[in-house]
Amino acid sequence: MSSTANAILAGILMTGPRDPEVDPREWEARVLENTLDAQSLMSDGSRLYKTVEGIKVYSAVVDAIQKEKKSTRGLVTLKVKPSTYAKDGIEQVRTERTDRPDGLAMAKKIKGLIGHKVLIFKEIEVMANGNKSAVIRHVKDLGEANGTEFGEDED
Secondary structure, eight states, X not given: XXXXXXXXXXXXXXXXXXXXXXXXXXXXXHHHHHHXXXXXXXXXXXXXXXXHHTOEEEEEEEEEEEEOTTTOEEEEEEEOOOOSSOTTSEEEEEEEXXXXXXXXXXXXXXXXXXXXXXXXXXEXXXXXXXXXXXXXXXXXXXXXXXXXXXXXXXX
């Protein structure tokens, strides 16, 4: 299906079924408006597209979370498979600022996942000062960790 067809389908789904008491042209006008909204969200330049396109997904075990005083972000410590980037198998990522509802919700969710294996969806964000930071955009719980996720010895 083409991206145009996908946008039209999204517009229809956003509008909902046509009420028989509503003029079909009025319903189509709403579908068109919603289709254009959907198309703008799906365009290469949109913030949503850039965020989703830049997401990296990998598994980890949530080890800890603490609040950074200066930024108010949650600083999350993860156990990951050792790699060039995380030679010791430890990685730190951040939530959005916890003085914002989305950042606070993510920090609370992660706090409840300490000791769980998760899928991390992260984006590398460039801060105003030019520094880069790994920011969690989504996390999916895969259940309690059993201690053997990344080659650790079983108890």
